[in-house]
Amino acid sequence: MSLQGFLDIVHGPLTQYLAISQQIGGDVAHHSTLVKRAFDAQAEFLKTASQCRQPGQNELLQYLKPTSNEIEGIQQFREKNRTSPFFNHLSAISESIPALGWVTVSPAPAPYVKEMNDAGQFYTNRVLKDWKEKDKKHVDWVKSWVQTLTELQAFVKQNHTTGLVWSKTGGSAPPPPPPGCPPPPPPTVDLTAGGDTSNDRSALFAQINQGADITKGLKKVSSEMQTHKNPALRQGPAPFKPVSTKPTYGNISAPTVVEKPPSFTRDGKKWLIEYQKGKHDLLVDGVEMNNVVYMFRCTDSTVTVKGKLNSIVLDSCKKTSVVFENLVSSVEFINCQSVQMQVLGKVPTISIDKTDGCQIYLSPESLEAEIVSSKSSEMNVLVPKGNGDYTEYPVPEQYKTVVVPGKGLNTSIIENKG
Template identity: 35%
Template sequence: MEQTVARLERVAERLEQLAAAQSQVSDASRPCSGQAQVSANPGLSANSSVHQTEIINRVASTCDVSRSWRDLVSQYLNPVLEISRGLGDEVDRASKLFGEAFKAVDGVLQASSNTQRPDSSGLQRLLQPVATHMGSLGSMAEGRRTPGFNHIKALSESVLALSFLAYTGPSCGLAPPPQHVLDSWQSAEFYATKVMTEFRSKDVAHVNWVKGLKELMIQLETFVRLNNPQGLTWSPAGGVTKESPLTPAINAATAPPASVRSGGPPPPPPGPPPPPLSLDKIQETSTKSSTAAGGGSGQLAALFKDISKGEGVTSGLKKVTEDMKTKNRPDRTSVVKMPEAAPPSTGITSGNVVRGGGGRGAGGVPTGPAKLELVDRKWTVEYQVGNRSAVIEVTDPKQSLYVYGCKDSLIQVRGKVNNIALDSCHKTGVIFTDVIASCEVINCKGVQLQTTGIVPTISVEKTDGCQVYISEKLTKDENFQVVTAKCSEMNVVVMTEGQHDVQELPIPEQFISSFQGGKLITVAASHSGA
């Protein structure tokens, strides 16, 4: 029974709209009085029946879009507003502004379907009611953080989706309306997720509020995609908007004075531009200005006088002789002398600790106070010079070793260690047994590594000259690997138990890349002797 009554109401409403259209056609066929807000089409009297059909179709289309918008408001917006009443005064006030902005869109849709496309100022007046509510909601979101802050931010970001009404083309600075609505919801979803996270286990009303808001934005995107994919729909056969039917108060506030509206004389036109000044006039003006300013010497006038000389203006310049040129002056040579190298720092050996100066020594090796200590789980060996007897006793497999800035030194590690790293060392050797993670070498020159146990990975980067000694047992481990990058003069030496011969295997430095079957294949370069 309710569905039947609803259908009858829609039929009655449609008949009323058609009757209004008939009235509009009859009014448009009369001469224009000059007081109407929308001017009639001049060609309507010639083809009355054709224009009558166009107006009826336009009114029917407007009714369909307007009815779809009101259905969206009643089915998806009103439930959100109803839930907002129980979420606090702040959220309720923000939701009311949100709802008023949505409801004001209905008038914009009706007005656009019955008028021609206005200019930018006319469009701004038409959208003013929607923009006012959007601005008020944005002002609420910029205040201090309150218990309903995330709710208000979600609403203020969502209401920006109504800016699709201002889309006029690709050059307007907005994304196409459907995408703009999706972008606005993505911004609002950040705060909506915070609301869900905060109240998921506390109050189901907040969760339902977020779900309702999301469903509203989804339906809004669908509405825009179906009805306004390129912005507002204007009627080429419609009238020209003289003033916004939605904002009479704004138009009244910005109207001209009564004397102008009543037909008073217009203001006089502006006078002609002044004639261009001649050189003599400029000199005369500059002389008066300099005298009035207290200069008295007419410096600007003298400048113009010198400029008017033509080629003689350069007669007073000094000539550059040969002895003035930089290339002929030994005291002004362009060659920059290198500063004298500082003498290398000398260290005093005291057991396993060497104390030396700071800076960088010969060969670019950093120098500083020597150190060999255990801090937490990290052994630090720094700036050791000529120390061939440094021993590290590892008591915990979680300990690691970091060697930095050492030269002509030998470090022996006893026990299983987690990681070994050598950085900026020169002619330094490290002997160790087992490493759990990896052994890394970077920015070194002429270093040697020897392992008598197991190490998964040896990584060498930016190093010139590196010898890696491994046992024969390690060559049978398929997980063992050597990783190199920007290295040269690197060899892997395999030591055989019970034999004095060793096997030295070079690491390739040169590679050849070629296309094979459309794929780039890189292989190590090999050279065969004659």
């Protein structure tokens, strides 16, 4: 019964999502094939669980590996296609696909599925905003994907309330299947190698697959290496680093940021500005209405954009500023720190996601701009007074939510009195 409930999701809203993805085509269609493989891998895993008793820890990790590999492939495809016109579609899936990791969550996996569904909402809202007036297929695409995860949450709550349920009457689980072929390479060139994925919840899910190898990297400390037993070591540098007090999982380490040479190129409609450091004279001129400026991992730099174009994106930038005249769509800040923007003409939308420190200088023509923020802090909007000076307003970061009987939730802003 449990397996049939999962297959109902696959044959229902997931099939609808796959069909609409193929209609949209491009990166969305390719991405959906990876999603289908992830759900197929989980279906096989649930089939094993419904027929067999729970195996040992090492064997269990091997059974989880196919699903984990597919999730990783889905997220890598997004990272390698950050300049895709369907980047918000790819991000919506990549941020929420770790919901399939519910099989490792206990004692309440259903709320975890909802949490992952909510994690993708920022990007599904962007898809709706960009496409609801252009093409209804994209609205149906969002509805089908959200419905897939909503039904997955209900399925988990009903059949696996406190964690994955294994058969109590079945036999021992058969040997894990050999690993399958890796996913096909994406059809586009990798422009953003070294992207930051440290915040992905699926990282933990992927790391548990190491099994017994998880301790191979640890070094045994003998009595000769211990400073409290060997006074001579106290006179010089410590021979080893003290163990961190922060919780760690296996041998997970912080990702190494790959230093790449700076680049400033134009690829068709896209202006790509990457890995710039200490450059304050960067100029983008001769833009067209359908052009996009994409800045990635720039540090302590300033970019001036002349003319009217579609949008500007700052991704993983630090201490970087952008000055522009007019935008048709939006300016977006993603995973940035201490960034600034100044609009001289008009901008309809300003989007801030996972960013700490963002100064927004508006022009008189942009006072009606919409500012959409998520998981961000230290945001300030500076409104011109008319005499060359600005009035600074902080964007709210703290909220209070109460339950209204019979109506749901009521959320209000808590003002900072400090």
